[in-house]
Amino acid sequence: MSTPTTVEPAADPRAPLFRRLPVISHFNKSVGLQRGMLVAGLILTTAFVLTAIFAPLLAPYGYAQLSDADGSFPAQQAPGGKHLLGTTVGGYDVLSRVIWGTQTAIMVIVVAVLMSIFIGVILGLVSGYIGGWLDRILVVVADAIYAFPSLLVAIVMAIVISGGQSSLLGGIMAAAISITVVFIPQYFRVIRAETIRLKAEPFVEAAKVVGASDIRIMSRHIYKNATRTLPLIFTLNASEAILTMAGLGFLGFGIEPSSAAEWGFDLKQALADTTSGIWWTGVFPGLAIVLTVVGLTLMGESINDLNDPRLRGRKKAASGKGGPDSNAAAKAGIQAEVSSS
Amino acid sequence: MTTNIDKRGTGPVLDIDHLKVTFATDAGDVYAVKDVSLEVRPGEVVAIVGESGSGKTVTAKTILGLLPETAISSGAVLINGNNVISVSAAKLRQIRGRDVAMVFQEPSTALNPVFTVGWQIAEGIRAHAHGKGGKVSAKEAKSRAIEALRKVGIPDPENRVDYYPHQFSGGQKQRVVIAAALALNPGLIVADEPTTALDVTVQAEILQLLRDLRDKYGTSIVLITHNMGVVADLADRVVVMYQGDVVEEATAKVLFAEPKQEYTRKLLAAVPHLGRNSASEGLTARAHQGGKVLVEAKGLTIEYPGRLGSPGFKAVDGVSFTLSEGEVFGLVGESGSGKTTIGRAIAGLNRTTGGSLKVLGYEMLNLKERTFKPLRKEIGFVFQDPAASFNPQLTIGDCVAEPLIIHSNPSPAQARKRVGELLESVQLPASYADRFPHELSGGQRQRASLARALILNPKLLIADEPTSALDVSVQAVVLELFKDIQAEFGFAALFISHDLAVVDILSHWVGVLYKGKLVEQGLGTQVMGAPQHDYTRRLIASLPVPDPDEQAKRREANRALLAG
Numbered sequence: 001m002s003t004p005t006t007v008e009p010a011a012d013p014r015a016p017l018f019r020r021l022p023v024i025s026h027f028n029k030s031v032g033l034q035r036g037m038l039v040a041g042l043i044l045t046t047a048f049v050l051t052a053i054f055a056p057l058l059a060p061y062g063y064a065q066l067s068d069a070d071g072s073f074p075a076q077q078a079p080g081g082k083h084l085l086g087t088t089v090g091g092y093d094v095l096s097r098v099i100w101g102t103q104t105a106i107m108v109i110v111v112a113v114l115m116s117i118f119i120g121v122i123l124g125l126v127s128g129y130i131g132g133w134l135d136r137i138l139v140v141v142a143d144a145i146y147a148f149p150s151l152l153v154a155i156v157m158a159i160v161i162s163g164g165q166s167s168l169l170g171g172i173m174a175a176a177i178s179i180t181v182v183f184i185p186q187y188f189r190v191i192r193a194e195t196i197r198l199k200a201e202p203f204v205e206a207a208k209v210v211g212a213s214d215i216r217i218m219s220r221h222i223y224k225n226a227t228r229t230l231p232l233i234f235t236l237n238a239s240e241a242i243l244t245m246a247g248l249g250f251l252g253f254g255i256e257p258s259s260a261a262e263w264g265f266d267l268k269q270a271l272a273d274t275t276s277g278i279w280w281t282g283v284f285p286g287l288a289i290v291l292t293v294v295g296l297t298l299m300g301e302s303i304n305d306l307n308d309p310r311l312r313g314r315k316k317a318a319s320g321k322g323g324p325d326s327n328a329a330a331k332a333g334i335q336a337e338v339s340s341s
Numbered sequence: 342m343t344t345n346i347d348k349r350g351t352g353p354v355l356d357i358d359h360l361k362v363t364f365a366t367d368a369g370d371v372y373a374v375k376d377v378s379l380e381v382r383p384g385e386v387v388a389i390v391g392e393s394g395s396g397k398t399v400t401a402k403t404i405l406g407l408l409p410e411t412a413i414s415s416g417a418v419l420i421n422g423n424n425v426i427s428v429s430a431a432k433l434r435q436i437r438g439r440d441v442a443m444v445f446q447e448p449s450t451a452l453n454p455v456f457t458v459g460w461q462i463a464e465g466i467r468a469h470a471h472g473k474g475g476k477v478s479a480k481e482a483k484s485r486a487i488e489a490l491r492k493v494g495i496p497d498p499e500n501r502v503d504y505y506p507h508q509f510s511g512g513q514k515q516r517v518v519i520a521a522a523l524a525l526n527p528g529l530i531v532a533d534e535p536t537t538a539l540d541v542t543v544q545a546e547i548l549q550l551l552r553d554l555r556d557k558y559g560t561s562i563v564l565i566t567h568n569m570g571v572v573a574d575l576a577d578r579v580v581v582m583y584q585g586d587v588v589e590e591a592t593a594k595v596l597f598a599e600p601k602q603e604y605t606r607k608l609l610a611a612v613p614h615l616g617r618n619s620a621s622e623g624l625t626a627r628a629h630q631g632g633k634v635l636v637e638a639k640g641l642t643i644e645y646p647g648r649l650g651s652p653g654f655k656a657v658d659g660v661s662f663t664l665s666e667g668e669v670f671g672l673v674g675e676s677g678s679g680k681t682t683i684g685r686a687i688a689g690l691n692r693t694t695g696g697s698l699k700v701l702g703y704e705m706l707n708l709k710e711r712t713f714k715p716l717r718k719e720i721g722f723v724f725q726d727p728a729a730s731f732n733p734q735l736t737i738g739d740c741v742a743e744p745l746i747i748h749s750n751p752s753p754a755q756a757r758k759r760v761g762e763l764l765e766s767v768q769l770p771a772s773y774a775d776r777f778p779h780e781l782s783g784g785q786r787q788r789a790s791l792a793r794a795l796i797l798n799p800k801l802l803i804a805d806e807p808t809s810a811l812d813v814s815v816q817a818v819v820l821e822l823f824k825d826i827q828a829e830f831g832f833a834a835l836f837i838s839h840d841l842a843v844v845d846i847l848s849h850w851v852g853v854l855y856k857g858k859l860v861e862q863g864l865g866t867q868v869m870g871a872p873q874h875d876y877t878r879r880l881i882a883s884l885p886v887p888d889p890d891e892q893a894k895r896r897e898a899n900r901a902l903l904a905g
Binding site for chain 2: 201202203205206207208209210211212213216220221224225
């Protein structure tokens with residue numbers, strides 16, 4: 001351009017692919033306390049995932065194991081010796097149960113969140129874009145589900161799906177589907193609101209005037225733009241999924257101890273122990289739940305803050321004089337930020 | 342009040358000395374203001390002009406200490422002996438409102454919708470009374486608010502002081518904002534683009550008000566604007582900024598008559614001047630009448646449905662016009678005149694509700710997307726905001742190729758080749774196809790937008806305010822390009838704009854819309870030179886020309902017309 005006012009964008013302001021991946025780009029953007037929160041969340045979450053993957057190697061015993069070559073495990077043994085974190089009233093090894101529990105938790109998270117994302121996103125897109133009576137009905141249904149206490153819905157679903165008690169797969173599916181039912185309205189709402197906003201954007205109208213079909217507009221233009229906030233809801237919902245799962249287990253709608261290890265169930269079993277001074281059966285599964293939820297929440301919250309330029313902390317600008325070279329790159333950056341928000 | 346006037350004395354009201362402002366961003370530090378020094382004397386109107394990114398608004402915000410946390414400023418901004426940059430927050434609060442006040446760009450967002458205007462004006466009065474340890478009674482605060490409203494020419498201030506912002510029109514809201522700024526009779530008002538959000542006829546009134554304030558009360562005004570016409574109309578002295586630096590400083594007369602710097606000259610040359618460079622110059626009759634009529638409106642009415650029980654709103658009311666092959670039809674009007682609605686109806690984005698609108702022979706009254714779709718490839722559309730009309734997730738190449746892919750399903754190589762050709766014809770390098778929209782500047786994006794509209798070689802192009810989001814110098818280049826391409830491709834175009842001068846540069850035939858009615862149409866030179874309808878006359882009289890002497894003459898000549 002011949003005019004002096006145009007800022008020529010830098011040759012290629014895009015960083016290499018791995019630096020643009022969600023969590024890594026967030027880490028690079030963060031400073032100070034926000035970076036601390038993100039790192040703490042990342043460490044806890046990574047530890048959680050690694051434990052789940054390597055549970056068979058890490059756990060000294062199986063989750064349903066009651067005896068080894070030396071004979072039956074003693075019941076309610078204090079931490080130490082062969083059983084690092086002690087044993088429960090039923091004779092299970094607490095450490096092994098806590099470690100195997102991560103697997104159950106992660107399966108529930110993955111199944112529940114994936115199902116609710118798929119269904120929620122599709123319903124939200126269609127409902128928001130097409131509107132009319134379909135939209136009204138879906139919104140009413142979503143509101144109705146919101147009106148129920150989520151745990152109540154989860155209990156009802158658990159009873160419907162598996163009669164309340166079940167095997168590993170049945171238990172996980174019961175928990176996951178009940179969580180899905182509670183979560184779909186959240187994804188539905190977010191995607192629908194974004195879709196309605198995007199529907200009025202000029203670039204959607206631009207697609208309309210060139211004659212693009214509805215399906216093309218939804219899949220090519222709205223879908224990608226509407227789903228940018230999903231990683232955030234995913235991390236926040238993951239922690240909620242664990243809490244719902246534990247709540248179900250605690251109320252007795254979880255998974256039988258012989259089918260899988262489940263923290264909520266263990267907490268329930270430990271309830272009676274507390275009065276007799278046996279703390280280790282309750283503290284460790286409880287701690288596992290707390291640490292996992294804290295890790296996921298910290299990660300989610302800091303990603304949320306980092307995504308919002310107004311909440312994001314920055315390094316202080318140097319107050320000295322600056323050269324014009326750095327200015328050009330920075331301007332391209334600002335331009336990018338402004339147009340992407 | 343009297344103490345304030347005494348304090349003013351003869352020294353400068355505002356003295357900015359070597360101001361530097363730096364912002365911390367993700368991409369490193371941005372030097373928004375590099376080295377700015379200027380002073381404002383009592384009763385003087387100083388205009389800071391510049392295009393976007395010149396640092397003019399940042400300078401204005403520094404005067405009131407309104408910079409965000411990420412900014413670091415150095416240098417000195419002296420207001421009545423206080424350095425705004427270094428004073429404490431409490432002291433700064435005392436200075437704001439009493440010594441310096443601000444008028445914002447968008448009056449409808451600067452006022453809080455849940456409080457009456459009287460309350461909002463009195464807020465500043467109360468805040469400063471507390472500072473002195475005294476209290477202002479509700480009655481006194483109200484009477485002072487009424488006084489302030491009277492000063493800015495709001496009729497019947499005794500009653501209207503209890504009105505809410507939504508009960509005022511846009512121009513009146515801006516008057517209220519100015520009244521709030523005046524409540525404590527500050528020596529200096531910083532007006533950041535005070536008329537940009539307003540229509541030209543309203544703009545003329547607000548400019549008159551600001552001039553009266555200066556003449557009657559001796560208030561100094563720092564006027565931030567990008568509009569050279571506004572500068573010529575109001576300013577005594579002009580400071581031209583470019584990329585954070587002061588390029589030139591001179592009195593308005595000198596600056597417009599003999600600009601010294603290359604940049605200032607370019608800037609002034611780019612400003613469209615009504616009556617110069619008209620597309621219909623030399624024409625005596627309407628051109629292109631031999632060809633096919635592409636768009637024909639007869640008594641076209643478009644009504645937006647009202648709420649339950651209330652009647653609908655007629656955005657377009659009985660409009661009739663034709664647009665023939667190869668012709669450029671300019672549609673001018675202020676906000677709410679229905680010009681955009683007409684453009685969108687032709688593109689099938691809005692439904693018509695009455696009369697007849699034939700687009701390429703298709704009756705839009707009973708529009709069915711399925712039967713209209715084949716015709717869409719004959720219609721191109723350029724949107725107002727180039728930043729928003731591209732999908733941020735797709736590359737420019739994908740966006741430009743989209744019409745082609747939908748209508749003719751080409752191979753990727755063919756599509757790429759065609760996109761390259763089109764980008765080159767709008768003077769963009771073909772390699773830009775791989776860039777994302779945010780990596781282009783506003784002007785480049787609008788060219789890409791033009792390329793997308795033209796990729797199928799349409800017979801008809803609808804351009805809805807295509808340059809209003811661009812800086813003047815960029816606008817000049819885009820307009821020039823548009824003119825060249827229209828001559829080369831020979832498409833018919835409906836050019837919609839609120840800016841008479843811009844429409845005149847491009848259009849052979851001009852229509853003026855007012856409240857949904859087409860009040861006048863004719864050759865550009867005729868409409869601009871000898872307007873027939875009262876509204877057109879007022880519109881042309883309100884448009885400030887970028888020349889202080891000429892503008893002063895026009896202002897005198899048109900005073901009676903504008904008052905009526």
